[in-house]
Amino acid sequence: MEVLKVASNSNPNKVAGALAGMIREHGRAELQAIGAGAVNQAVKAIAIARGYLAPSGIDLVSIPAFTDVQIDNETRTAIKFIVFPRS
Template structure:
């Protein structure tokens, strides 16, 4: 499954386009965010992506989970948003 990493500086419309593209091709994508700002941008992007995919008959769902990742040698907890077609 492809992983898209979102930061607090990510543009939600751009991330939404990436999510929609991967969903069309692979049926599922994992969106990762570390921190409140990044999580906010990721959720906005998923909401926008639902709007992109709805007209072509794709109902996008999101399953939230935690993931332990390493950034600069330091272990961090990320929000993992698994998006797939219903």
């Protein structure tokens, strides 16, 4: 499954649409963000996606976690959000 990478300048409505599509298609999704601005946009996108999916009876749950990523041979710590429907 593809990881949705969110930047501080990402449009949260577009990320939410991609997130909702992944939830519908795969049943779960993962967002990755590095930095406070990117985390802010990711959280906004999750909240917006909940609104997109609620009319279909899908309520989302998000679990935040840390992960290490390699960028230009440098290890950076990112926040990942594992998002899936509440069962």
